[in-house]
Amino acid sequence: MKAVYHRDNSRRPDVMMTPMIDVVFLLLVFFLATASFDRVEQILPSGAVESAQQPAAGGTATPTEPKATDVDEIVVRLAMNGTSMEIFLNDQSLSTPEELLARLSALIKIRQDVPVIIDPVPELPTERVIEIYDQIRGVGFTSLYLTTQ
Amino acid sequence: MQIPNYGQRGDVSINMTPMIDVVFLLIIFFLVSSHLAKQEANVKLDLPVAKTGIDNSLDRPQLTLNILEDGSWMVAGQWTSRDRFREIARQRLTTENGILRVKIRIARSQPYAKLAEALKLLNEEKIGDIVFGVYESRGGT
Numbered sequence: 001m002k003a004v005y006h007r008d009n010s011r012r013p014d015v016m017m018t019p020m021i022d023v024v025f026l027l028l029v030f031f032l033a034t035a036s037f038d039r040v041e042q043i044l045p046s047g048a049v050e051s052a053q054q055p056a057a058g059g060t061a062t063p064t065e066p067k068a069t070d071v072d073e074i075v076v077r078l079a080m081n082g083t084s085m086e087i088f089l090n091d092q093s094l095s096t097p098e099e100l101l102a103r104l105s106a107l108i109k110i111r112q113d114v115p116v117i118i119d120p121v122p123e124l125p126t127e128r129v130i131e132i133y134d135q136i137r138g139v140g141f142t143s144l145y146l147t148t149q
Numbered sequence: 150m151q152i153p154n155y156g157q158r159g160d161v162s163i164n165m166t167p168m169i170d171v172v173f174l175l176i177i178f179f180l181v182s183s184h185l186a187k188q189e190a191n192v193k194l195d196l197p198v199a200k201t202g203i204d205n206s207l208d209r210p211q212l213t214l215n216i217l218e219d220g221s222w223m224v225a226g227q228w229t230s231r232d233r234f235r236e237i238a239r240q241r242l243t244t245e246n247g248i249l250r251v252k253i254r255i256a257r258s259q260p261y262a263k264l265a266e267a268l269k270l271l272n273e274e275k276i277g278d279i280v281f282g283v284y285e286s287r288g289g290t
Contacts, residue, residue, distance in 0.1 A: 019166070026173055033181045041191070042202030043252060043280040122262035129261050130197035130281060137201040148269040 044134065046144065074107060074141075076100065078120040078132060085128050097135060104139045115143040191215075192223055197257040199283040205252070209278070210245040212238060216255040220263055231270060238274050254282035 077088040087094045094100050107114065116136055120129045129146070136144060192215045205211075214234065215223040222229045224237055242249050251271055255264050271279055 022170070026170075026177070030173075030177055030180075033177055033184065040285040041196065041205070042199070042283055042285050043205045044199050044202050044283045046279045046281065120261045122260060122265065124261045125257065126255050126259050126261055126264050127197045127257035129264070130199060130257075130283060133281075134199040134201050134283075146265070146268060148265040148272060 044130065044137070046146070072114070074104070074114055074116045076116060076118050076132065076136070078118065078124055078129065080121055080124055085124065087132070097132065100132075101135055101139060104136060104141065108140050112140065113143060114141070115145060116141045117145045117147060119147040119149075191254070192217065192226070194218075194254050194256050194282075195258065196254060196282050196284050198286050199281075200286040202283045202285060205280075209248055209250050210241065211250045211252055212241050213252045213254060213282075214267060216253065216259060216263055216267060218256045218258065220259065222267075231266070235270060235274065238271070238276060242274070242276065248278075249276060250278040250280060251276055252280050252282055 075088075075090050077091070079086040079088065087097060087100050089100055089103055094103070104116075118129065118133060118136070120132075133144060133146070191213070194215060194217065213224065217223060222231065222234055224234060229237070238249070238251065253264065253267055255267075268279065271277075
């Protein structure tokens with residue numbers, strides 16, 4: 001009778017390292033290749049571009065509560081004073097961007113579809129223009145225009 | 150002499166391991182190459198930051214204009230003059246049947262005059278669908 005010899009494999013499992021290293025290496029390459037270490041880029045939609053003609057800014061500034069008839073268009077002028085930015089809302093000087101946002105928040109309650117024209121001076125860094133543009137969009141205005149003079 | 154028996158079809162088995170290996174390598178190859186192609190179109194730029202930015206849906210044909218730190222213009226990895234860009238925009242507008250979105254990626258340090266120059270050119274070409282490339286704002290920065 002032929003004796004059957006059983007190897008006792010239970011104590012020392014035969015782990016095959018080569019395919020495991022293959023798979024681990026492939027997984028490593030896969031995750032390294034697909035991972036993106038760049039900052040997330042988004043888009044900021046623009047309404048349209050106001051042509052070179054300067055929009056007529058409202059004559060006398062009205063610091064009191066705005067009326068519905070006052071808001072045919074809003075002109076936000078951005079100027080430079082040394083390194084700091086000056087903000088004018090319909091020719092009325094504002095001290096901070098927060099003040100501009102407060103005024104605009106009051107205006108949007110009257111009319112939402114009023115066009116907002118942003119008129120920056122050419123030397124103002126784009127970063128500041130986009131910052132104000134973004135903040136006005138955040139208030140809820142959708143018709144935003146940039147002047148290109 | 151041993152005669153091979155080719156008649157036994159039941160013994161044929163497909164070895165899946167090398168096939169999976171190859172398929173996986175192909176997936177990696179295409180992922181990496183598409184990633185690199187995207188990087189080529191998107192030049193590294195220090196873009197402005199915005200809170201109200203939205204994801205680029207790419208639901209319409211798009212032309213990307215990069216305005217670099219030195220004020221030069223770049224389209225699809227190529228330095229481009231203003232006139233050449235105007236030509237490219239016109240061509241794309243024709244081939245896309247008048248539906249074209251222009252994405253402007255401008256370095257944040259650039260003066261507004263540089264952006265205004267591009268906006269004016271696009272306005273002259275009657276392109277109104279303009280978007281700005283921005284970085285997502287992190288924690289109100």
